[in-house]
Amino acid sequence: xxxxxxxxxxxxxxxxxxxxxxxxxxxxxxxxxxxxxxxxxxxxxxxxxxxxxxxxxxxxxxxxxxxxxxxxxxxxxxxxxxxxxxxxxxxxxxxxxxxxxxxxxxxxxxxxxxxxxxxxxxxxxxxxxxxxxxxxxxxxxxxxxxxxxxxxxxxxxxxxxxxxxxxxxxxxxxxxxxxxxxxxxxxxxxxxxxxxxxxxxxxxxxxxxxxxxxxxxxxxxxxxxxxxxxxxxxxxxxxxxxxxxxxxxxxxxxxxxxxxxxxxxxxxxxxxxxxxxxxxxxxxxxxxxxxxxxxxxxxxxxxxxxxxxxxxxxxxxxxxxxxxxxxxxxxxxxxxxxxxxxxxxxxxxxxxxxxxxxxxxxxxxxxxxxxxxxxxxxxxxxxxxxxxxxxxxxxxxxxxxxxx
Amino acid sequence: xxxxxxxxxxxxxxxxxxxxxxxxxxxxxxxxxxxxxxxxxxxxxxxxxxxxxxxxxxxxxxxxxxxxxxxxxxxxxxxxxxxxxxxxxxxxxxxxxxxxxxxxxxxxxxxxxxxxxxxxxxxxxxxxxxxxxxxxxxxxxxxxxxxxxxxxxxxxxxxxxxxxxxxxxxxxxxxxxxxxxxxxxxxxxxxxxxxxxxxxxxxxxxxxxxxxxxxxxxxxxxxxxxxxxxxxxxxxxxxxxxxxxxxxxxxxxxxxxxxxxxxxxxxxxxxxxxxxxxxxxxxxxxxxxxxxxxxxxxx
Numbered sequence: 001x002x003x004x005x006x007x008x009x010x011x012x013x014x015x016x017x018x019x020x021x022x023x024x025x026x027x028x029x030x031x032x033x034x035x036x037x038x039x040x041x042x043x044x045x046x047x048x049x050x051x052x053x054x055x056x057x058x059x060x061x062x063x064x065x066x067x068x069x070x071x072x073x074x075x076x077x078x079x080x081x082x083x084x085x086x087x088x089x090x091x092x093x094x095x096x097x098x099x100x101x102x103x104x105x106x107x108x109x110x111x112x113x114x115x116x117x118x119x120x121x122x123x124x125x126x127x128x129x130x131x132x133x134x135x136x137x138x139x140x141x142x143x144x145x146x147x148x149x150x151x152x153x154x155x156x157x158x159x160x161x162x163x164x165x166x167x168x169x170x171x172x173x174x175x176x177x178x179x180x181x182x183x184x185x186x187x188x189x190x191x192x193x194x195x196x197x198x199x200x201x202x203x204x205x206x207x208x209x210x211x212x213x214x215x216x217x218x219x220x221x222x223x224x225x226x227x228x229x230x231x232x233x234x235x236x237x238x239x240x241x242x243x244x245x246x247x248x249x250x251x252x253x254x255x256x257x258x259x260x261x262x263x264x265x266x267x268x269x270x271x272x273x274x275x276x277x278x279x280x281x282x283x284x285x286x287x288x289x290x291x292x293x294x295x296x297x298x299x300x301x302x303x304x305x306x307x308x309x310x311x312x313x314x315x316x317x318x319x320x321x322x323x324x325x326x327x328x329x330x331x332x333x334x335x336x337x338x339x340x341x342x343x344x345x346x347x348x349x350x351x352x353x354x355x356x357x358x359x360x361x362x363x364x365x366x367x368x369x370x371x372x373x374x375x376x377x378x379x380x381x382x383x384x385x386x387x388x389x390x391x392x393x394x395x396x397x398x399x400x401x402x403x404x
Numbered sequence: 405x406x407x408x409x410x411x412x413x414x415x416x417x418x419x420x421x422x423x424x425x426x427x428x429x430x431x432x433x434x435x436x437x438x439x440x441x442x443x444x445x446x447x448x449x450x451x452x453x454x455x456x457x458x459x460x461x462x463x464x465x466x467x468x469x470x471x472x473x474x475x476x477x478x479x480x481x482x483x484x485x486x487x488x489x490x491x492x493x494x495x496x497x498x499x500x501x502x503x504x505x506x507x508x509x510x511x512x513x514x515x516x517x518x519x520x521x522x523x524x525x526x527x528x529x530x531x532x533x534x535x536x537x538x539x540x541x542x543x544x545x546x547x548x549x550x551x552x553x554x555x556x557x558x559x560x561x562x563x564x565x566x567x568x569x570x571x572x573x574x575x576x577x578x579x580x581x582x583x584x585x586x587x588x589x590x591x592x593x594x595x596x597x598x599x600x601x602x603x604x605x606x607x608x609x610x611x612x613x614x615x616x617x618x619x620x621x622x623x624x625x626x627x628x629x630x631x632x633x634x635x636x637x638x639x640x641x642x643x644x645x646x647x648x649x650x651x652x653x654x655x656x657x658x659x660x661x662x663x664x665x666x667x668x669x670x671x672x673x674x675x676x677x678x679x680x681x682x683x684x685x686x687x688x689x690x691x692x693x694x695x696x697x698x699x700x701x702x703x
């Protein structure tokens with residue numbers, strides 16, 4: 001527990017904290033590592049050891065160098081930089097003696113943290129609460145009661161009409177489904193009976209038979225699953241489908257190499273948030289991490305954001321991109337088309353799922369949808385389990401030669 | 405190795421070689437040298453990641469060994485390969501071929517000796533007679549795949565390579581390893597954990613001007629500042645591919661080659677291709693050139 005790590009009063013000399021003698025420094029470094037760990041960074045014993053070693057070479061009186069050294073050791077992702085800076089400020093900055101109650105030391109930054117951990121740290125460090133926690137704990141999900149529907153009926157029932165109990169069952173159906181995405185050839189080769197001649201193995205064999213190439217070994221490219229990218233609309237008009245689509249995303253992410261994003265007015269990456277094995281914890285972290293559930297929609301802007309910030313990072317290796325949206329767009333259709341065209345060029349295949357497509361008599365007449373349609377490779381429904389299973393079959397059937 | 409004793413010394417020596425880094429980078433390099441840990445440098449394309457490793461080799465008076473990663477890179481390309489054609493030829497030249505078991509064993513020992521070994525960068529980095537430990541640059545690791553990452557992880561923890569026919573080769577001296585990534589995918593945490601990490605951001609205006617002056621001295625002072633300001637303006641725009649420092653330098657050199665000492669809308673429109681590599685981006689920027697130029701001239 002961190003409670004013994006409360007910083008002593010250092011108000012009179014702000015630089016003193018950086019000249020603490022090593023015997024004091026080590027336990028404080030350990031406590032700092034625990035703070036980083038609670039804020040989501042990897043801060044295991046190896047890093048603490050490295051930090052200790054690193055500090056031998058640093059002038060502890062120079063705050064900048066001290067900070068740079070700890071950053072080099074404890075951070076290994078760009079995304080973690082702001083968390084590190086905030087934690088550093090909170091932990092190592094001397095409390096301002098002029099700060100009144102309610103004022104935030106540590107330059108007004110906050111750390112993402114579970115509420116109970118945040119509370120413990122707040123007490124340990126003598127801080128006020130708002131500094132440690134970005135958000136209030138989320139409202140609880142209504143408890144689900146048990147209910148039963150025949151599986152087949154459930155398969156074809158529109159998500160929109162489902163009760164909580166039914167959603168739970170859908171979740172089990174989706175989790176049991178064998179999500180597989182078609183394979184692509186990689187550039188890595190493996191031994192095989194057919195394919196190109198493997199000179200290395202053939203020659204090695206020949207050497208044993210006095211330099212005679214008796215057997216020709218061959219190898220061919222190994223195949224790998226294609227990465228899957230899901231870009232999900234969670235705006236107001238999609239609200240009824242959002243939870244089920246998140247369940248879908250979670251089910252797929254347990255089996256596949258999935259990158260997931262949600263958007264309404266802006267785009268948020270939820271890949272890491274979906275990593276919790278437990279669905280409720282995953283959904284919980286998604287709703288905490290996304291501030292944008294159920295706003296208006298600007299699909300073009302969201303896709304533009306994706307194209308510029310993420311496409312290069314997640315569309316390598318022939319990815320299949322799935323957009324889930326009803327196409328109710330408040331933005332400019334031309335903008336949407338331009339971004340879709342760009343996206344389609346960088347993806348192996350672009351699939352648009354529209355929950356409304358399942359409703360009787362639906363035609364893609366919304367401006368956005370009508371504009372987008374010619375630029376997608378596939379246009380499918382997503383309003384019930386059967387439709388998602390169709391999607392599953394489509395994904396499994398895509399191979400490297402599937403034409404658009 | 406020329407002993408480096410302080411962060412200031414790293415900073416100074418980088419600067420002497422016209423590499424303008426900041427103190428945080430100098431600190432990371434200094435610590436990586438002291439702790440003998442690999443340095444993992446991430447950043448957008450064209451911010452000087454590879455250059456940092458090259459300059460470090462020069463600073464240390466060490467040889468630079470570069471391994472460019474690509475999808476499918478394997479041990480035969482990264483570590484070693486036997487020279488099979490030569491081996492086969494050698495066996496043929498030995499006459500009818502070794503017949504008795506002893507002959508065969510001798511022959512095998514002969515053809516699996518270092519004479520027939522093709523040494524690739526990683527083996528070279530571990531097994532060499534350099535006076536100064538070399539700098540090993542593993543460039544764009546995000547282009548390789550997980551299998552290769554797993555192998556690197558092993559290599560970087562033991563600094564040894566085993567070749568079945570020869571045995572295990574252990575590094576006599578640990579090379580200074582720099583790994584770069586453009587973040588086209590997330591590199592596994594286990595590998596990053598072995599390294600010190602440094603994120604290189606785009607420089608601010610003053611630093612970028614300094615970089616242009618240092619690395620493209622042919623550009624006049626006024627031009628250097630205006631091009632840097634122009635690129636800073638472009639980075640604020642919504643583009644598919646934001647220009648990096650490498651593009652700033654290309655642009656400044658292009659304009660200097662045209663004899664320009666200041667920028668104007670016509671020159672900028674004609675040479676924009678040095679900085680912008682997407683048709684959509686060029687179009688988007690084209691309409692705003694006069695405004696951007698005016699802003700850059702005021703900066």
